Amino acid sequence: MIVIGLGTVWILDGLEVTVVGNIAGRLSEPGSGLPITSAQVTGTAAALYVAGACSGALFWGRLTDLFGRKKLFMVTLAVYLGATALTAVSFETWWFFLFRFLTGFGIGGEYAAINSAIDELIPSQYRGRVDLIINGSFWLGAIGGSLLSIVALDTDLFPADVGWRLTFALGVVLGLVILLVRRHVPESPRWLLIHGREEDAERVVSAVEREVEEETGRALPPPAREITIHQRRSVGFGEIARTVFATYRKRSVLGFSLFIGQAFLYNAITFGFGAILTTFFDVPSGSTGYYFAVIAAGNFLGPLLLGRLFDTVGRRVMISSTYLLSGLLLFGTAWLFDRGSLTATTMTACWCVVLFFASAGASSAYLTVSEIFPMETRAMSIAFFYAIGTAAGGISGPLIFADLTSTGEVADTVVAFQIGAALMCAAGLVAAFLAVRAERRSLEDIAPPLTTKGAGAGSGAGVGSGT
Known part of the structure; x- marks a missing residue:
């Protein structure tokens, strides 16, 4: 229920991002119903989507810590549904x-509310794999978006000004289904x-x-240890x-590094891969979805x-190695592309x-910031690192990438690849030194709640009872 109700929203996110990247060529063609260029779709519109996500993360993240995970993951999904429906009728x-x-x-807002809820509801010995798979389900939506765009952009089936609208409409339908399931997630x-609702907490756990x-x-064994907390309705922004930035300074550096690296790489490539195929390999705009489905x-x-x-x-070995490997392999891809050794098929295979x-x-970046900070700051921490890291890499990425690829010069696109590769390698090196060994540990063991009573409390395996 938790995985379906909370995790499936990433499928919608993947659908959204991929559809826009794949319909860029069609939207810029005469008869689409919108006076817009391909660069505006993959550059300006992509950057605005990411800017909205960054500001939404900060706005909803604070409210998630104040008013609870459930209220906010219902409200944020409703906002998404309304905005997507209105995108479909763009004129x-x-x-x-x-x-x-x-x-x-x-x-x-979904990023903050969902990741905090997932980590607080999933057992510690499975938290890493579940969190990664849920965040990785974004790409199931991307596969669906790629294949959907092939059908929607087929002018034998739908007029040029109708097909792309139907892709957004389908996102609304899927979101409504998720909303129905999500009502039952505790x-x-x-x-x-x-937050002073111990009877409700006991009811859920029981x-x-x-x-x-x-x-x-x-019968389940009793909790190994317990901690005592002082209940508080809210924690001030200054204390957060x-x-x-003071108590967990090194962890903050880690969070920034991971998010900036993956945000530049993913937002640039996700929004711009279709443009690369059409610009350098003469792939028809209606066929880019096949290639994107593969990656x-x-x-x-x-x-x-x-x-x-x-x-x-463990976290440290896996986070650092996945970042470093992807960065080094991307440098290799850039070198092959610069030599003219790649076709549309082999480029797709490299990617x-x-x-x-x-x-x-990239999925481990969300896992990291959602488990290494105290309970009272969790949603806001996710929101903050996502917003700042994504603003640095996710807004600049599509703009820089669209500008470089639009020139039609191989050398310019190679530079874009190399920037993404360098940022991923840098983040991997930071993780090698600063990643927290959070595997199979209770969240309270990794970072004691701010409301914990007594110095050193929270070193136990979990929360047994609280006052």
Whole structure:
């Protein structure tokens, strides 16, 4: 229920981003119904979507820590649905830009609310693999978006000004289904306990324990330890800032590095891959979806197959190695592209290998910032690092990438590849030194709640009872 209700929203995000990248060529053609260029779709509109996600993450992230995970992951999905529906009826460029921004605004809130809820509801020994697979499910949406764009852009089936609108409409339908499932996902008992709702927290935990005992036929052991907390309705922004930037300074550097590297790489390539195929390999705009579906599959297989190792081999080794490997492989791809050794097929194959490792690394960025900071700051920390890192890499990435690829010069595109590769390698080196050994550890063990009573509390395996 948790995986379907919360994790499937990344499928929608992947659908959104991929559809826009693949329909860029069609939107810029006469008869699309919008007076817009391909560069505006992959550059301006993409940057506005990311800017909306960044601002939405900060806005909704603070509210998630104040009012709970469940309320916010319902509200943010509703915002996404409304904005996507209005994108489908775009009639002018400014309208399309506005509702791409608002769609991102809703998705940004999802990042904070969903990742904090997932980590607080999933057992510690499985937290890494589950978090990676859920964040990696973005690429299932990307596969769907790629294949959907092939059908939607077929003018034998739909007029040029109708097909691309149907792709956004399908996103609304899928979102409504997720909304129905999500109503049954419980609030985080950790959040309930700390905010003075211990009876509600006990009710949620007791229901889970009862169901597990009925399924296994065995009584659960008592908690190994317990911690005592002082319940507080809210934690001030100043205290959050001091905690993140003073108490956990090295962890903040780690979070920034991971997010900036993956944000530049993914937002640039996701929005711009279709333009590369049409510009340098003369792939028809209606066929780019086939190629993107292949690299999207590679992206999903990365977290799916490597996720278990983040819980067994460990966070530090896996985070640093996935970032470094993807960066080095991208440097190799740039070299082959510069030599003229690649075709549309072999370019896609290279990217598939690069993104197999990069996707696991990118998903681990969300895992990292959602588990290495105290409970009271969790959603805001996710929002902050996502917003700042993505603003640095995710807004500049599409703009720089669109500008470089639009020249039609191979050397300019090679530079874009090399920037992404360098940032991924740099983040990998930072992780090699600063990554936290969080595998199979309780969240309270990794970062004691700010409301914990007594020095050194929180070193136990979990929360037993609280006051």
